[in-house]
Amino acid sequence: MRNMLVGTAVVAAATLLEAVRNRILMIGLLFAVVLLGLSVAAASVSFGEESRLIIDVGLAASSVFGAAIAISLSIASFAGELRRHTAYPILARPIPRFAFVLGKYLGVVVTVVIVVAVMVAATATIVTVYDAAPPSAFWASLVLTAVEVQLVVAVATLFSALTSPALAAAFSVGLVLAGNLAGDIQLFALRLSNKGVALGYWLQGLYYLLPDLQRLSARTQAANHLEVAANELVLNAAYGLGYGVAALVLACWLFDRRRVI
Amino acid sequence: MSILQVENLQHDVRRHFWTPRRPILRDVSFAVEAGEIFGFVGPNGAGKTTTIKSILGLLRPTAGRIEVCGGRPSDPRVRAHVGFMPEQAYFSEYLTARELLLQHALLAGARWREASGKASAALEQVGLGPHADGRLGSFSKGMLQRAGLAQALVGAPQLVVLDEPMSGLDPLGRHDVRELMLDLRRRGTTVFFSTHILPDVELLCDRVGIIVAGTTRKVGRLDELLGGAVRGVEVVAEVCPPALVATLEGLATVLPRHGGEIVLTCTDLGRANEVIDVLRRSGVGVRGVQVLRRSLEALFVAETEQDTRGTRS
Numbered sequence: 001m002r003n004m005l006v007g008t009a010v011v012a013a014a015t016l017l018e019a020v021r022n023r024i025l026m027i028g029l030l031f032a033v034v035l036l037g038l039s040v041a042a043a044s045v046s047f048g049e050e051s052r053l054i055i056d057v058g059l060a061a062s063s064v065f066g067a068a069i070a071i072s073l074s075i076a077s078f079a080g081e082l083r084r085h086t087a088y089p090i091l092a093r094p095i096p097r098f099a100f101v102l103g104k105y106l107g108v109v110v111t112v113v114i115v116v117a118v119m120v121a122a123t124a125t126i127v128t129v130y131d132a133a134p135p136s137a138f139w140a141s142l143v144l145t146a147v148e149v150q151l152v153v154a155v156a157t158l159f160s161a162l163t164s165p166a167l168a169a170a171f172s173v174g175l176v177l178a179g180n181l182a183g184d185i186q187l188f189a190l191r192l193s194n195k196g197v198a199l200g201y202w203l204q205g206l207y208y209l210l211p212d213l214q215r216l217s218a219r220t221q222a223a224n225h226l227e228v229a230a231n232e233l234v235l236n237a238a239y240g241l242g243y244g245v246a247a248l249v250l251a252c253w254l255f256d257r258r259r260v261i
Numbered sequence: 262m263s264i265l266q267v268e269n270l271q272h273d274v275r276r277h278f279w280t281p282r283r284p285i286l287r288d289v290s291f292a293v294e295a296g297e298i299f300g301f302v303g304p305n306g307a308g309k310t311t312t313i314k315s316i317l318g319l320l321r322p323t324a325g326r327i328e329v330c331g332g333r334p335s336d337p338r339v340r341a342h343v344g345f346m347p348e349q350a351y352f353s354e355y356l357t358a359r360e361l362l363l364q365h366a367l368l369a370g371a372r373w374r375e376a377s378g379k380a381s382a383a384l385e386q387v388g389l390g391p392h393a394d395g396r397l398g399s400f401s402k403g404m405l406q407r408a409g410l411a412q413a414l415v416g417a418p419q420l421v422v423l424d425e426p427m428s429g430l431d432p433l434g435r436h437d438v439r440e441l442m443l444d445l446r447r448r449g450t451t452v453f454f455s456t457h458i459l460p461d462v463e464l465l466c467d468r469v470g471i472i473v474a475g476t477t478r479k480v481g482r483l484d485e486l487l488g489g490a491v492r493g494v495e496v497v498a499e500v501c502p503p504a505l506v507a508t509l510e511g512l513a514t515v516l517p518r519h520g521g522e523i524v525l526t527c528t529d530l531g532r533a534n535e536v537i538d539v540l541r542r543s544g545v546g547v548r549g550v551q552v553l554r555r556s557l558e559a560l561f562v563a564e565t566e567q568d569t570r571g572t573r574s
Contacts, residue, residue, distance in 0.1 A: 003337055003338075003341075003370070006367055006368070006370075007368060010364055010367045010368055013364075014353070014356065014360075014364055017355070017356065017360070018353050018355040018356065021355040022355060081353075084351065085347065085349065085351040086351040086352055086353055087351075088314075088319060088345075088347050088351050089345060089346075089347060089351060089352070089365065089409075089412060089413075090364075090365075090368065091317075091318075091319055092317045092318070092319060092340060092343070092345040093337075093340060093365065093368040093369060094337040094338060094339075094340040094341035094368070094369070094370065095337055095368060096337050259320065259321045260274070260314075260319075260320050260321070261314075261319045261320065
């Protein structure tokens with residue numbers, strides 16, 4: 001038990017340290033800041049919609065760049081380390097293999113959540129300057145974005161445990177894109193199944209496999225100063241956390257059974 | 262008592278899912294006794310690194326049995342007694358040497374309070390003390406090898422597994438690593454290392470295992486493997502008058518050497534003593550005497566060529 005906890009903590013700390021010193025993080029953060037600056041410029045000609053535009057763009061940038069940084073860091077720190085063999089000396093230590101998976105996951109999640117929090121805080125500051133303090137839905141959106149980040153990291157970790165860095169990145173990006181369309185897939189599936197088309201049922205099954213990332217977004221509510229019900233927030237966050245945990249457990253199980261590292 | 266036992270190890274790999282499996286390890290068997298230096302020798306692609314990965318639990322072989330420090334490699338508790346240095350310096354370029362050693366000290370089971378001291382001690386042991394706070398990305402090849410050695414030793418393991426530890430090192434670096442390995446043996450640590458640099462094996466090893474094409478060909482003490490028999494004796498003499506050379510040609514094969522010296526190759530020690538007596542009586546000085554035994558290189562080449570001939574036929 002001690003080896004597992006220590007192993008997870010050490011790997012997570014090293015992952016966090018490497019991520020902070022890695023240029024990918026800085027580049028991602030820079031892009032997000034630039035985008036935020038552009039939104040401020042656009043807001044100046046938006047005739048009374050400054051707050052809405054800045055919140056919308058700021059939260060969207062946090063989500064998109066958060067997902068992008070999550071995937072690239074997860075791939076680089078897991079599949080990349082396996083490919084470069086930098087994981088060998090660590091896996092040769094007296095720690096269970098799943099501790100390595102957990103440590104990588106935790107290290108990347110903490111890193112990306114900090115980056116997302118910085119971007120969201122910057123957005124909140126700008127909105128406060130332009131208009132007033134952001135609405136409660138804004139902070140609900142931060143919570144859901146953090147849950148989305150851990151889900152994306154879990155999915156990228158799962159693919160990293162299975163395959164090469166390039167394929168893991170492709171699968172992760174594909175799943176995130178599909179996840180953002182999951183709600184639309186479900187609507188389409190319902191229409192087809194209501195007409196008795198078999199494809200509808202298959203698509204319904206596909207919907208349940210995909211992570212419905214639309215449930216982890218409260219950008220529309222935040223931008224339009226609408227409320228997010230507490231039970232809706234809790235349910236959606238639980239869904240996201242549950243999906244992430246399931247992906248992580250699967251990643252640990254598969255990595256533990258790999259014949260060759 | 263064996264600290265490492267490998268029996269009938271086999272491992273097959275498949276490059277792509279549509280291609281057939283091909284064997285990397287066919288039949289690897291050897292045992293390493295506690296407290297010795299064991300050299301694992303083989304040509305490139307023989308299966309040395311694959312065997313090492315199997316010993317460390319990084320790879321689950323297709324068949325065979327491995328026992329390390331009384332347990333199986335897949336058991337994390339067993340790996341607490343093993344230190345591993347990979348062939349290439351596989352470390353994150355973003356960490357400093359001290360951070361790397363601290364990480365491995367903690368992973369090896371050290372408590373937080375003692376980990377820092379152990380990390381510093383390991384760095385000093387390999388001569389990286391002054392570079393402890395330098396980034397690994399800025400280290401030279403030799404420095405990275407030392408860092409690799411330090412992280413293998415930081416947990417004070419019973420068994421140290423080194424994959425090509427001399428690879429890429431200059432003569433001074435190789436000397437330092439050899440001295441370190443000898444020091445480990447003096448302290449009772451078992452050293453298992455793979456290499457294809459045979460002079461290092463002859464200088465260091467108590468026992469040797471030769472692997473060719475995934476199969477162990479020979480395992481045993483060096484003197485046993487090399488036969489121990491004298492194949493000849495070379496005597497180097499000063500400049501000799503032609504009459505004396507003619508006499509010596511009846512006792513040995515005579516070859517001229519630079520500076521007028523001659524090399525007399527005798528069939529055995531007895532004949533060599535006769536030659537030396539003749540030289541002394543003639544007032545000719547002896548510059549050197551070397552006993553010729555079968556070399557490890559000759560054995561290695563013979564085993565490798567045997568495999569090549571077997572492949573061709």
